[in-house]
Structures are given as C-alpha cells and as structure tokens.
Amino acid sequence: xGFTGGDTGNPELMTDDRTYxxxxxxxxxxxxxxxLYTLTVVALAAVAFAFYAxxxxxxxxxxxxxPTFLLVGGVGAFIRTYREWKAERGWVAWQGAGWxxxxxxLVTLSVPGSAVMSG
Numbered sequence: 001x002g003f004t005g006g007d008t009g010n011p012e013l014m015t016d017d018r019t020y021x022x023x024x025x026x027x028x029x030x031x032x033x034x035x036l037y038t039l040t041v042v043a044l045a046a047v048a049f050a051f052y053a054x055x056x057x058x059x060x061x062x063x064x065x066x067p068t069f070l071l072v073g074g075v076g077a078f079i080r081t082y083r084e085w086k087a088e089r090g091w092v093a094w095q096g097a098g099w100x101x102x103x104x105x106l107v108t109l110s111v112p113g114s115a116v117m118s119g
Contacts, residue, residue, distance in 0.1 A: 030090030034077070034097040041073030041101055045108065052111065063115035067108045074101035 048065035055062055077098035084091035 027090035027093075030084070031093045034080075034093035037073075037077065037080075037094075038097045038100060041069060041076075042104070044073075045069040045104075049108075049111065052115070057118050058115060060112055060115045063112040066111045067105045070101050070105035070108060074098050074105060077101055 045066050048062070048069055052059065052062040052066065075098075077094050081091045081094040081098055084094055
C-alpha cells in the first residue's frame with residue numbers, strides 16, 4: 001500500500017518523513033555537538049594550512065595534511081551519524097557535518113596540488 005497521505009487509523013500504512021529523519025533540528029544539543037565537531041576539524045585543517053603557507057612551499061606532506069584532516073573528520077562524522085541513527089537519536093546534523101567536511105576536503109585538494117607543482 002505505502003504512503004497514504006492521510007490519517008487512515010492504521011499505523012502500519014501511515015508513514016511520513018518524520019519516520020525516517022527529523023529535519024526540523026528540534027534537538028539543539030545534537031546540533032551544537034555536530035557544529036562544535038565541525039568547527040574543531042576545520043580549525044585543525046586551518047592550522048595545518050598555516051604550517052604549509054608559512055613554511056616551505058614545496059612540502060607535499062605538510063600540504064597533504066589539510067585535506068587529510070578534513071577526510072578523517074568527515075569519516076568520523078559519518079561514523080557518528082551511524083551510531084546516532086542506530087540509537088534513534090538526532091543523526092541528521094551529523095550527516096550534514098560529514099557532507100560539509102567531505103566537500104571542503106575536495107576543495108582543499110588543490111593545496112597538495114600546488115605543492116607538487118611548485119616542487
């Protein structure tokens with residue numbers, strides 16, 4: 001039968017988006033924890049970028065730390081997403097944090113690329 005869209009009185013037939021994910025962010029502690037995690041990972045990547053920017057420009061290893069921190073942080077956020085989902089808590093903010101960190105990692109892949117080109 002599937003989605004009925006109305007109140008039929010049969011809870012097995014009724015389903016909506018809230019069954020799968022609560023998207024209203026009505027759980028501020030979960031959102032705050034995900035934001036703090038994301039800001040911490042971005043700060044670590046910024047420190048790694050500062051070491052590369054103010055150090056030797058041909059150090060590929062120092063340059064590779066920037067996207068590495070973001071990749072590890074994104075994977076960590078997705079692991080937390082899975083754990084929160086299994087515990088039936090607010091996992092949506094953690095999934096958003098994971099996607100944001102992975103997107104930022106893709107953007108910062110140019111940093112090691114510039115180190116390779118300068119060396």
